Amino acid sequence: MKHGRVMVAALALLLSQAAMAQTIMTTVAGRVLDSRNAAVHGAVVRLKNQDRGGEWRTTTDGEGKFRFSGIPPGNYLLTAKSSAFGSAERVVRVTAAASAAFDLTLEKKAREMPTPPPLVDLVLESDAPRVVKVFYASDRNPLPNVESRPHYGIKRNYGDLSYGVCEVSIPRDHRLGHIERPAVWRLNRENPAKHVVILKVSLQRREAFFTELAGRVAGGGKEALVFIHGYNVSFEQAAKRTAQLAYDLGFKGAPVFFSWPSMAMASRYFADEATIEWVIPHLKQFLEELARWSGAEKVHLIAHSMGNRLLMNVLKAIASEGDSLSPFREVIFAAPDVDFDVFGQVAPALVRDGRRLTLYASSEDRIVKVSTKVHRHQRAGQTDPVVVLPGIDTIDVSALDTGLAGHSYYGDNKSVISDLIRLIRFGKPPAERCGIVFKYRSGAGQYYAFSPEKAHPSDPRCEPVK
Numbered sequence: 197m198k199h200g201r202v203m204v205a206a207l208a209l210l211l212s213q214a215a216m217a218q219t220i221m222t223t224v225a226g227r228v229l230d231s232r233n234a235a236v237h238g239a240v241v242r243l244k245n246q247d248r249g250g251e252w253r254t255t256t257d258g259e260g261k262f263r264f265s266g267i268p269p270g271n272y273l274l275t276a277k278s279s280a281f282g283s284a285e286r287v288v289r290v291t292a293a294a295s296a297a298f299d300l301t302l303e304k305k306a307r308e309m310p311t312p313p314p315l316v317d318l319v320l321e322s323d324a325p326r327v328v329k330v331f332y333a334s335d336r337n338p339l340p341n342v343e344s345r346p347h348y349g350i351k352r353n354y355g356d357l358s359y360g361v362c363e364v365s366i367p368r369d370h371r372l373g374h375i376e377r378p379a380v381w382r383l384n385r386e387n388p389a390k391h392v393v394i395l396k397v398s399l400q401r402r403e404a405f406f407t408e409l410a411g412r413v414a415g416g417g418k419e420a421l422v423f424i425h426g427y428n429v430s431f432e433q434a435a436k437r438t439a440q441l442a443y444d445l446g447f448k449g450a451p452v453f454f455s456w457p458s459m460a461m462a463s464r465y466f467a468d469e470a471t472i473e474w475v476i477p478h479l480k481q482f483l484e485e486l487a488r489w490s491g492a493e494k495v496h497l498i499a500h501s502m503g504n505r506l507l508m509n510v511l512k513a514i515a516s517e518g519d520s521l522s523p524f525r526e527v528i529f530a531a532p533d534v535d536f537d538v539f540g541q542v543a544p545a546l547v548r549d550g551r552r553l554t555l556y557a558s559s560e561d562r563i564v565k566v567s568t569k570v571h572r573h574q575r576a577g578q579t580d581p582v583v584v585l586p587g588i589d590t591i592d593v594s595a596l597d598t599g600l601a602g603h604s605y606y607g608d609n610k611s612v613i614s615d616l617i618r619l620i621r622f623g624k625p626p627a628e629r630c631g632i633v634f635k636y637r638s639g640a641g642q643y644y645a646f647s648p649e650k651a652h653p654s655d656p657r658c659e660p661v662k
Contacts, residue, residue: 222267222268222269222290222291222292223263223264223265223266223267224243224263224264224267224272224274224288224290224297224298225261225262225263225264225297225298226261226262226274226297226298226299226300227256227259227260227261227262227299227300228241228256228260228262228276228278228284228299228300228301228302229260229299229300229301229302230281230301230302230488230489231301231302232488233301234260234488235256235258235259235260235261236256236260236276236278236280236281236302237256237257237258237260237402237403238255238256238278238402238403239255239256239260239262239276239277239278239281239302240253240254240255240276240277240278241253241254241255241256241262241274241275241276241300242273242274242275242276243264243267243272243273243274244272244273244275245268245270245271245272246270246271246272246273246287247270247271248270252264252267256276262276267290268290269290269291269292270289270290271287271288271289271290272287272288272289272290273285273286273287273288274286274287274288274298274300275300276300276302277302278302278403279403279404279407280403280406280407280410280489281302282302283302284300284301284302285300286298286300324368324389325365325366325367325368325388325389325393326365326366326367326368326370326443327363327364327365327366327395328363328364328365328366328439328442328443328451329361329362329363329364329412329451330361330362330364330435330438330439330442330451330452330453331359331360331361331362331405331408331409331412331450331451331452331453332358332359332360332361332362332431332434332435332438332452332453332454332455333357333358333359333405333452333454333455333482334348334353334357334358334431334454334455334456335352335353335357335358335456335457335475335478336348336349336350336351336352336353336358336431336455336456336457337349337350337351337352337353337457338353338358338399346430346431346432347394347397347431347432348431348455349457350430350457350458350459350460351457352457352471352474353457356402357402357478357481357482358399359399359400359401359402359405359406360397360398360399360400360405361397361398361400361405361408362394362396362397362398362435362439363394363395363396363397363398364392364393364394364395364435364436364438364439365388365389365391365392365393365395366392366439366440366443367388367389367390367391367392368389369390370392370443372444372610372613373444373607373608373609373610373613374440374608375392375436375437375440375607376390376391376392377391377392378390378391392436392439392440394432394435394436397435402485406485406489406490409450409452409486409489409490410489410490410491412449412450413449413450413490413491413492414491416447416448416449416450417448417449417494418449418491418492418493418494419447419448419449419450419492419493419494419495419496420449420450420451420452420486420490420492420494420495420496421441421442421445421447421449421450421451421452421495421496421498421620422452422453422454422483422486422495422496422497422498423437423438423441423451423452423453423454423498423499423500424453424454424456424479424497424498424499424500424503424504424506424507425437425453425455425456425458425500425501425503426458426499426500426501426502426503426504426531426533427458427465427468427469427501427502427533428458428459428460428461428462428464428465428468429455429458429460430458430460431455433460434453434455435453435455437453437607438451438452438453439451440607441498441607441613441616444607444613444617445613445616445617445620445621446617446621447620447621449492449494450490450492452486454479454482456471456472456475456478456479456503456506457471457475458471465570468502469502472502472505472506472509475506476506476509476510476513479506479507479510480510480513480514483495483510483514483524484514484519486523487523487524492523493523494523494525494526495523495524495525496524496525496526496527496528496620497524497526497527497528498528498530498606499528499529499530499532500530500531500604500606500607501530501531501532501533501563501564501577501603502533504529504530504532504533504534504576504577505532505533505534507527507529508529508534508538508539508542508543508546509542511524511527511546512542512545512546515545515546521546521548521551522551524551525551525552526551526552526554526619526620526623527546527551527552527553527554528554528556528606528616528619529543529553529554529555529556529576530556530605530606531556531557531558531561531563531564531577531603531604531605531606532555532557532575532576532577533563533564533567533575533577534575534576534577535571535573535574535575535576536573536574536575536576536578536583537573539555539576539583540576540583540585543555543585543588544585544586544587544588547586547587547588552589552619552623552625553587553588553589554588554589554590554591554619555576555583555588555589555590555591556577556591556593556605556606556612557576557577557578557579557582557583557590557591557592557593558577558578558579558592558593558594558596558598558602558605559578559579559580559592559594560594560598560602561577561578561598561601561602561603562600562601562602562603563601563602563603564577564578564603565578579592579594582635582636582643583643584636584638584640584641584642584643585640585641586640586641587641588641589625589626589643589644590641590642590643590644591615591626591632591643591644591645591646592635592643592644592645592646593605593609593611593612593645593646594645594646595645595646595647595648596609596611596612596646597609611631611646614630614631615629615630615631615632615646618630626644627644630658631646631647631658632644632645632646632647633645633646633647
């Protein structure tokens with residue numbers, strides 16, 4: 197009798213333990229990563245029970261993490277999918293443990309991206325403007341209605357970066373190196389048929405932005421061109437300049453600009469200068485995202501004036517962390533308002549991985565001259581003396597007519613734009629580019645200059661660019 201009671205008690209205990217096992221709930225967590233082991237934000241993760249049915253769904257956070265709570269033991273199909281990436285799945289076994297961890301890796305599927313619309317929308321009307329679509333990221337404060345004008349202000353945005361697309365008109369009679377605008381003294385309104393005009397600004401969520409950007413890159417030779425403006429520039433001015441550069445260069449990839457909160461006033465130089473340090477981590481974040489998610493095999497960077505301080509600090513930070521700078525091919529420092537000695541310290545560390553660094557400088561740049569006087573140290577954008585460093589292609593543009601201020605020649609001067617075409621589109625070294633003559637070589641390096649005389653028509657380097 198006693199033995200029977202013991203058996204019954206043991207059996208009850210076993211049944212109780214089995215019932216408890218059935219009711220134990222497990223936490224299932226993990227991460228979704230891309231092929232470079234970088235976190236994929238916003239991926240949709242599903243966990244489907246293959247034994248009894250039932251499905252759980254969530255999305256990954258900024259670190260690519262996901263988490264399901266209250267999952268009963270059993271066999272499951274774990275899947276992850278992102279519109280900017282492909283999908284991945286794995287069969288997992290969830291046991292009666294406190295937690296289980298599983299990771300998934302997504303491979304970029306640029307080939308499956310829809311064919312993007314052309315960079316320049318062709319229209320039949322003879323007087324209708326061409327429309328250039330440019331992508332942007334900004335840490336400026338967005339105004340209440342981004343669709344209105346102006347679109348972004350001059351203050352710092354302490355939230356997340358803003359992403360979006362601008363559609364910019366280029367008139368049919370556009371001249372190389374010009375941003376056509378209404379005459380100030382005539383008080384004319386902007387006319388897309390005659391002027392470079394922002395037609396539309398579309399604010400986008402980050403995932404949608406990079407999905408569209410990846411489509412443009414895939415249909416444009418897997419290249420992107422990023423413009424970083426300088427001091428005294430508004431969001432609207434940066435958008436127009438980027439569209440004009442992309443159009444004049446005949447660039448087929450994705451044109452992009454990063455607009456930081458310059459106060460867009462000549463008298464606020466020191467306010468803009470103080471903002472640069474605050475912007476550095478934001479541009480770094482964006483360039484890393486661009487390299488990771490755009491699918492671009494070549495990213496060309498053009499920085500102007502004070503924007504060069506921003507770009508140099510960011511590239512230095514990325515390199516110092518051991519991250520690859522390989523997508524960044526042509527790095528162009530245009531009229532850099534950067535301390536001459538600081539440029540000499542930082543730039544050589546960026547010469548690697550087949551990357552070309554090009555510096556445009558001028559003795560006629562009045563803005564850089566004023567900066568030299570203010571800081572009491574020469575700027576790299578000057579040519580007295582010229583920056584001469586190993587691995588840096590320095591181009592002296594002093595012989596060209598660069599306008600009253602002599603500072604925006606990278607986008608205003610036809611000779612410099614023609615040089616950029618041969619540099620960015622065809623990868624030509626200085627010695628193979630039209631109008632440039634060799635000037636000087638030493639143990640430290642060499643530099644070139646534009647000839648004060650027009651190139652001879654028979655010079656094969658000056659064949660028309662198609």
